[in-house]
Amino acid sequence: MRNAFVQSLGILAKRDKKLILLTGDLGYTVFEDFKSKFPKQFLNVGVAEANMMGVACGFALTGFTPIVYSIATFVTMRGFEQIRNDICLHYANVKIIGTGGGLSYGHAGATHHSLEDIAIMRSLPNIIIVCPSDRNQVKAAFVEILKHKGPVYFRLGKKGEPDIYTPTSPFTIGKGIILKRGADLTLIATGNMVYNGLQAARILSQKGVDTGIIDMHTVKPLDEDVIIKVAKATKAIFTLEEHSIVGGLGTAVSEVLSEKGKEKIYFKRLGINDTFIETVGNQEYLRHIYGLSIETIVRRILKDFTKYA
Amino acid sequence: MKKPLDLENIAKTIRKIILTISYESKVGHIGSSFSIVEILVILYFSFLRINPRKPKWHDRDRFILSKGHAAPALYATLALRGFFPQRNLSKYCKDKGLLEEHPKHTVLGIEISTGSLGHGISIGAGMAISAKLRKKNFRVVVLMSDAECDEGETWESALFASHHHLQNLIVLLDYNKVQAFGSIEEVLQLEPLTSKWRAFGWNVLEVDGHSMPKLLSTIKKTAASANKPSIIICHTVRGKGVTFMEHTIDWHYLNPKKEQYYAALEEID
Structure with a gap:
């Protein structure tokens, strides 16, 4: 990047x-x-x-x-x-x-x-x-x-992030991009977590959990419309960010859901819990330990599956 | 021939306005405002290339009141210089008013909203280097308090301005030697102040900050600084003009009682 x-x-x-x-x-x-x-x-x-x-x-x-x-x-x-x-x-x-x-x-x-x-x-x-x-x-x-x-x-991230888009993919500030639709749950991801979210959504769908994903590249102003729309078409929303779960994308989405969303939806923020990183390691390693690698994202989502399916 | 302006009288009027709007709104900062009156009069009536009828004129000199808490002095000066009607001054710090306790850039004639200390030189340096890169002739003048030298950002910006030879940047330091909660000497010693600024690569000048002729001749001298930003250490008196307000920390926040207000008005006259 x-x-x-x-x-x-x-x-x-x-x-x-x-x-x-x-x-x-x-x-x-x-x-x-x-x-x-x-x-x-x-x-x-x-x-x-x-x-x-x-x-x-x-x-x-x-x-x-x-x-x-x-x-x-x-x-x-x-x-x-x-x-x-x-x-x-x-x-x-x-x-x-x-x-x-x-x-x-x-x-x-x-x-x-x-x-x-x-x-x-x-x-x-x-x-x-x-x-x-x-x-x-x-x-x-x-x-x-x-x-x-x-x-x-x-x-920005740093370097070597895998491609998701082509050079001609459209981009509009404030408009989330629905990369994949899912009836069971939808991931709303931002920045350098979108790729992992997309891969996790594919794996989950293969496992029978129909998972969608939205690239919420603009965290402010947040695309409230897409959140409200997707909340009607899915049973659960998980946010995903390489950031603290306090105050970031997850918090922003929860504000929209709690004030403007439908009454019953399962919601969870995936990110770094309210902590400093105490383990030594590179980005991939830390993602794995703190639950943000593709594999650990899939595992965390499946763990909660019975609560929303 | 145009009649020369009576600067002493303008300074008197500004002090009376500061006193009155502060008294009426029960807001402090009289002492800090009084110490910069002569500086503002010289800047706005003799030095700055500005046009109250075209406040956004591209090539105007930029002035930043880094010590935003002295806003009453700036408001009075701007009103007398014609940037906005004097009647607006009565709306200082009132509900549904026009003027806040600290300067806001939405008021005509005010470039930058200030109130948090130490920001002025950085912004001024950005404007000054921008002028140099675009070969514009406008000058940038920043008026700061002595206590702003406590802020780390002041010294970051001091390094930056001298490294980039911003000779179009002029800082006036209101050295009244009193800060909010004590004297400079008690709180955080700044001496030797001139040698500090000189060591940072600035053209350093000193002046009696209440003598308008001396202020003008000193500020004009900055034009001779070929490749350094200039700082003028203005020796001033907190609360200048009203004996019982002078040199004391009390009038940083205090507001005069009725008798004090009238006594102060009388002394200024």
Whole structure:
């Protein structure tokens, strides 16, 4: 996803000279090419995220479109109040790019695990949150978020995510994509969990549990219509995200279901429970241990099967 | 020939407005507002390239009141300079009012909503580097409090502005040596303040922040700074203009009683 982002950034920066990349000293081996091709559109602000957000606000209010880049935890947390006051309050046209969403930085440890970023960004007015699921969606979504003139949080994975879409797959901010329909249950997944969700849905369907899946790439504004619609056509909804179950996609979907959904539906959030990761391991390993690998997702869903079937 | 403006009289009027709107709305920050009156008068009536009839003019100088709690002083100045009618001042901090305790960017003449400390230089630096990249001539002026030097972001932005040679960025530091809950010396020592900023690569100037002629000549000197951002340490007095409010921390939050209000008004006159 990261490479796809850098590629589309290069294409779009060539067309729009007001696009400027600000990085908090991250992007070694990633931005060298961009920097040499567009030296006037690249600015390494240094390891100072709070200042970077303020600078981005100043750029945006004087006609630039700043693209602010760092690891998801740092970019959303170090300068949170600056994002709130300087960017969201002023409706500054700043795109905040968080790389390494979820457990992408597995071995790096808890400081690098981005498990609360969606929750805290979601609490802010005026911001749009997009979590693309593969490289093709990164490119399609990036074009759309640049068309939107306001604050966006764009949560990337890292690299090597399997393809789900083709380069021509359509993308609309705020419109969930129904990848598969299911009468027994529907998974609503976001970002780098969509692929695992899709595979789990196929396996579950083969096992006789008719499982659907929605790619909810935009967590804010949430596509309430698709949630309400699908809730009528399925017996259970499971949300799936590489993020804490507190405050993220699962919470957002539960808000819609509890206020606007039908009365009886089985609902469960799959994500990282309210905990820091204490195990050492790479992303795949941690997903397995914490129940977010394809196999463990299938197992967790089947375990509850009797409750909703 | 145009009659020269009576800046002293404007400063007096601003102090009276600050006192009155604070008294009427029972909101504090009088002391912090009084210490920046002369600075604002010089900026808005002698230095900034602005046009109240075209507040969004692209090439205007940008001013950011980083110490947002001194908003009453800014409101009074903007009203006298013609950005909005003076009658709007009576709606300061009232229910269904127009003006909040801290500046809001939706008010004509206000660039940035502030109130949380330490944000001003970062935003100003972003505007200043943007101006340089686009070869625009506007200048960016940030007015900050001394206590904002407690904030880490201030020093992040200080590094950034000097690294990028933002000579079009001018910071005025209101050094009244008193913060919300004590003197600077008691709470968190800033001295040696000028050498700190100099060590961060800034063009550092010092001035009596209540002398308008000196303020003007000092701020004009910043134009000679070829490749450094400038900071002017303005030595000021918290509560300046009303003897019983001067130098004390009380008037950060306090609001005058009726007798105090009239006594203060009389002294300003």
